[in-house]
Amino acid sequence: MSLPKMKTTEPLTAPDPPAGSWVSRLAWNFRHHPKRELWFAWWVMVIFYQLYGVLFFFVTRVQPPPSPAWDTPTVTQWFSDRHLGILAGFGVVFLITGMCAPMNALLAYSMRRMSVSRLFAYSYLIIYSLSAIPGMLVMAIAMTVAALRPDRDPELIHWLYDFAFLSFSGTMGVFMIGSLVWMVAILLDKNCVFPKWFGYLSLCNALTEVVVAPAWIFHRGAFAWNGAIAWWINMVVFVTYTGVFIVLLRKMIQREDFGAGPLPDLPDKGVADHSDAAEAVR
Amino acid sequence: MTNRAGSRPQLEEKLTKFVPGQPDMWMFVLFESLLFTGYFSVYLVSRTQNEELYLQSQAALDLRFGVFNTIALLLSSWAIARCVQASREGAYRSALINAFLTVSFGVVFLTSKVLEWVNEIQMGNTFTSDEFFQHYFFLTSIHCIHVLIGFIGLGVVVYQLWSPVRRSQQLVETGATYWHTVDFLWVLIFALLYVVR
Numbered sequence: 001m002s003l004p005k006m007k008t009t010e011p012l013t014a015p016d017p018p019a020g021s022w023v024s025r026l027a028w029n030f031r032h033h034p035k036r037e038l039w040f041a042w043w044v045m046v047i048f049y050q051l052y053g054v055l056f057f058f059v060t061r062v063q064p065p066p067s068p069a070w071d072t073p074t075v076t077q078w079f080s081d082r083h084l085g086i087l088a089g090f091g092v093v094f095l096i097t098g099m100c101a102p103m104n105a106l107l108a109y110s111m112r113r114m115s116v117s118r119l120f121a122y123s124y125l126i127i128y129s130l131s132a133i134p135g136m137l138v139m140a141i142a143m144t145v146a147a148l149r150p151d152r153d154p155e156l157i158h159w160l161y162d163f164a165f166l167s168f169s170g171t172m173g174v175f176m177i178g179s180l181v182w183m184v185a186i187l188l189d190k191n192c193v194f195p196k197w198f199g200y201l202s203l204c205n206a207l208t209e210v211v212v213a214p215a216w217i218f219h220r221g222a223f224a225w226n227g228a229i230a231w232w233i234n235m236v237v238f239v240t241y242t243g244v245f246i247v248l249l250r251k252m253i254q255r256e257d258f259g260a261g262p263l264p265d266l267p268d269k270g271v272a273d274h275s276d277a278a279e280a281v282r
Numbered sequence: 283m284t285n286r287a288g289s290r291p292q293l294e295e296k297l298t299k300f301v302p303g304q305p306d307m308w309m310f311v312l313f314e315s316l317l318f319t320g321y322f323s324v325y326l327v328s329r330t331q332n333e334e335l336y337l338q339s340q341a342a343l344d345l346r347f348g349v350f351n352t353i354a355l356l357l358s359s360w361a362i363a364r365c366v367q368a369s370r371e372g373a374y375r376s377a378l379i380n381a382f383l384t385v386s387f388g389v390v391f392l393t394s395k396v397l398e399w400v401n402e403i404q405m406g407n408t409f410t411s412d413e414f415f416q417h418y419f420f421l422t423s424i425h426c427i428h429v430l431i432g433f434i435g436l437g438v439v440v441y442q443l444w445s446p447v448r449r450s451q452q453l454v455e456t457g458a459t460y461w462h463t464v465d466f467l468w469v470l471i472f473a474l475l476y477v478v479r
Contacts, residue, residue, distance in 0.1 A: 200310030204317060207427065214409070214420070221328070223416055228324045237317065 038253045041106035045249070048099040049242060051092070052136070060089030062143060064235075065165055065226040069219040072158045079146050079157060086147040090140040097132050104128040107245075110252055111182070113263065114189035124181045127174055134171035139164045169225040170216050172209035179206035179241075191262045194248055205241040208234045302366070303455030311463050314428075318467055321424075322474055325417045332413060337479060339414035342407055347398040348476035351391055352469065358387030359465040362436075362458045369443060369454045377454070378443045384461065385436050388429060395426060421471050428464050435460045 017028040030036060056063040061082055070078070079086070104125060111121035142164035146157050179202045186199035214223035215230045222229040255263045301308050329336045365380035399422070402408075402415075409419040439457035442448045 195306060196304055197306035197309035200306060201313055203310070203431070204313045207424065208317070210427065211420075211424065214416075217410060218416070221413060221416065222324050223420065228327075229321060229420070233317070233320045233324070236320075 034258070035253055035256060038106065038109070038256065041102040041109075042246075042249055042253055044099050045103040045106060045246060048096060048103055049246070051096055055089045055093055056136075059092070060085045060143070062086070062089075062139070062164075065169065065231060067220070067226055068162070068165065068215075068224050072154045075158045075161045076150070076154045079161070080150060083147050083150070086143050090144045093136055093140045097137060100128075100132045104131070106249060107182070110193055110249060111185045113191060113252070113256070114185055114193050115191045116185045116188045120181055120185040124178055124185075127181070128178050131174050131178065134167060134174055136168075138167040142167065165225050166216060169212050169230065172212050176206045176209035179203070179209065193252055193263055198244060198248055201241060201244060205237055208237045301459075303452055303457075303459045307456045307459045311459065314463060314467065318470065321421065322470065325421070325474060328413055328417070335412060336414045339407070339412055339418075340475070340479065342402070342405060343418070343476055344398065344401065345476055347394060347401070348472050351394050351398075352472045354387050354391040354394060355465045355468050358384045358391065359462055361387060362439075362461045365439070365443075366455055366458045369449070369451060374443050374446075374449065378440065381436060381440050381443060385433065385440075388433060388436070392426065392429060395422065418475055421475065425464070425468055425471055428467065432461050432464045 017025045017032075033039070066078060107128070108121040108125040111124060112118065114120070142160045146160040146164070150157070183199045183202035183206065186194045186202065187196060211223075212225075212230045212234060215225040215227070218224040218227070221227055225231060251266070252263065254266055257264055361380045361383040365377045365384060368374070368377035368380060399419075402418075407415050407418075409416060435457040439454050442450050442453050442457075
């Protein structure tokens with residue numbers, strides 16, 4: 001599939017898919033849509049975050065986090081209450097970890113589309129290739145080990161509990177640096193890939209990643225790993241930030257013209273509806 | 283950092299008429315205000331649960347440091363406001379002097395803050411001492427990080443004012459808006475930590 005390389009002023013859209021059933025339109029888009037890879041990565045991102053929320057909050061029920069101040073019998077009881085959920089939920093987590101790759105690639109793509117040096121996209125990609133480790137894998141491994149070895153010394157189970165939550169909440173450096181790289185790229189960019197306010201929101205998100213560091217020290221209060229500041233406020237900021245960038249990435253893909261200059265704006269509403277329909281049918 | 287090269291200059295011009303600097307920076311002011319409202323609410327709620335401890339620990343703070351810091355930051359805000367005004371009038375030399383004055387007051391603030399921390403730590407009041415000092419060190423540190431980021435913003439302002447080929451009034455005002463936010467947050471932190479009893 002060859003893509004037009006020249007700069008255009010109108011957003012590039014695929015020729016209209018042939019009329020017919022949604023299956024034939026889907027097949028047509030799958031084979032011919034010039035943005036099919038971008039849309040694929042975007043949908044992977046949407047599905048991943050949905051699954052992430054459902055798995056961590058409802059299936060494994062390891063979030064919102066329990067208290068770091070619990071004694072060993074309470075912790076072992078907590079594991080036995082969640083035994084099946086942890087095994088099933090983290091089993092799926094291990095399966096979907098690979099979804100991080102196209103997601104992070106799309107985020108790096110947004111930086112490659114900017115007028116800034118390629119260094120930003122490469123730095124982001126490298127640092128975010130680590131993100132799944134502190135962001136979910138270490139916790140999933142520790143929790144699964146504790147759930148699968150209930151006969152071990154309860155002190156060891158308690159140790160795994162601390163290890164899981166501290167690795168999850170206390171290691172936000174990767175996300176902080178990633179947010180800052182993205183922020184600087186957005187503020188320097190002249191192609192208007194993202195609005196500048198999103199750059200400033202990235203700064204807010206990066207600053208909240210610093211705030212979780214005291215979770216290593218405290219067992220109770222606002223700064224513990226389940227605290228109002230270290231967890232609840234951070235979670236609100238993170239969810240808002242994630243929601244915002246998913247929407248903005250969608251807009252970026254709609255506006256993408258595969259050129260090198262400023263991204264064109266979306267056409268007016270009436271025209272947009274038409275091109276949206278063509279974009280969305282996949 | 284400019285966004286003038288974009289394809290939406292008309293919309294931006296319209297928005298710029300309402301607020302000084304990039305409208306986007308005002309979104310940041312909104313985000314930060316919401317975030318700090320969260321932090322302040324947690325502080326005030328924790329305070330109601332153990333008022334005696336908070337009063338006792340608050341008494342260990344030196345109000346003179348707090349007042350001095352507040353004056354230093356208010357002066358820096360006054361200097362950046364004069365910088366914007368001078369820049370609007372095309373008096374770039376005066377604007378530059380005021381920008382440097384802002385940086386100087388910021389440095390005075392930071393130095394005084396560090397001295398205050400050292401003083402508190404020497405008295406045995408550390409981040410882990412009690413709940414009040416957790417909030418005290420947290421709020422003052424996160425604010426200091428904002429001040430440090432503000433120095434980068436002021437660097438952009440100075441860079442813009444330095445050469446006649448740059449001098450984007452919008453960026454000067456955007457930097458000033460950020461600096462005022464830092465000041466505004468400090469006044470609230472000062473009131474909550476030092477004054478509210």
